[in-house]
Amino acid sequence: MSNLVFTTKNPQTNQEITIRPERAEERTAVENLVREAFWNVYRPGCLEHYVLHQLRQDPAFVLELNLVMELEGQLIGQVMYMRSAVTLEDGTKLPVMTFGPIGIAPEYKRQGYGLMLLKYSMELARQMGAGALCTEGNIDFYGKAGFVTGKSVGIRYADDPEADYFIVKELEPGFLDKVRGVYHDPAGYFVDEVEAIAFDAQFPPKQKQKLPGQLW
């Protein structure tokens, strides 16, 4: 599965779209893409390129689902997945997956590429045996891929049990039937901000801005 390459055409522009595993030699380019996609979106600057950098070495990282998207050979998107779990009421762990960062280069946002990459990667995750996905994000986007709030199906986000932004998606029908549990983000997502700032200094200078709508 790790060598799978998907190609299609953008029906409007006839440009070729490719989705394939990330190559080792393009790691910095993909981190820069993540930096461009997330910069000043959720906070002044961003941490997600450092999160990706760290997660690649994490035992929960899913190598086969570390994907990039190209348009006519140019990197325009990426997504990566992690193995995670829902802790059930009896303390047992129900294996699921989570994903992210997922990012699309700023000039290609809102043209359908993010949803295409997400749906393709979800199908690969399903083929790998993932029964469900849990993540945090904007339902306006993820709802288009069939996500619902976790709390509506009995799964609460440990950090914020009432959160509407904690969302889940069954990949195997019925997988979450009668499930009651709590979801914790994999530990690897929590990075040291001082280390993240030092890491960011390796990239071209970019201005951090405090903008309306940011979360932090």
Ligand SMILES: CC(C)(COP(=O)(O)OP(=O)(O)OC[C@H]1O[C@@H](n2cnc3c(N)ncnc32)[C@H](O)[C@@H]1OP(=O)(O)O)[C@@H](O)C(=O)NCCC(=O)NCCS
């Ligand atoms: C979020 C992201 C991956 C979405 O990819 P995209 O290619 O821009 O989105 P798409 O064009 O596939 O969006 C499909 C639909 O989802 C919804 N949607 C997408 N982004 C949205 C947003 N920021 N706010 C509200 N709705 C959104 C819209 O309904 C959109 O259709 P429309 O453009 O016709 O209205 C991309 O915008 C991105 O990289 N954002 C910054 C990083 C980020 O937030 N990543 C996700 C972290 S949870």
